[in-house]
Amino acid sequence: MSSNLLNARFFFLMTISLCIIAFFSDLSTANKWNRGIRNESVLVKRETGDVTFYDVGLGACGKTNSNSDFICALSRDDFGSSPGGNSNKNPNCGKQITINCGGKSVDVTVVDLCEGCSAGDADLSPAAFNELAKPSAGRLHGCTWS
Secondary structure (H helix, E strand, O other): OOHHHHHHHHHHHHHHHHHHHHHHHHHHHHHHHHHOOOOHHHOOOOEEEEEEEOOOOEOOOOOEOOOOOOEEEEEHHHHOOOHHHOHHHOOOOOOEEEEEEOOEEEEEEEEEEEOOOOOOOEEEOHHHHHOOOOHHHOOEEEEEEO
């Protein structure tokens, strides 16, 4: 074989080898970075809106609740659509959210739909609302929940 042909083969094999090494090194580095970052499916959407309270009863999720339960109703935008139009099977039913307002927070369970609420608003049971403010406050502005 001629020296030019050997040099060409050597150069070709070295190029392929370096490409393979670079490819797997890049994936290895990316994998190390990803280990330190939370998976997006774990991240929770944060909403901002007003918080009110209501006299609870039979909720859109199909269960009867009492005013002493730590529950909430979400706006139609936040409650989302229900499979087959059956709100009892809504994927948000039973989800726990934390509501923060005025330096206080309360954990509640989503059990209802609030037709009068705007996106980001939450309507709480009296017991849950009392954890954030006195009922005389009526409506709390600029609260967040996730």
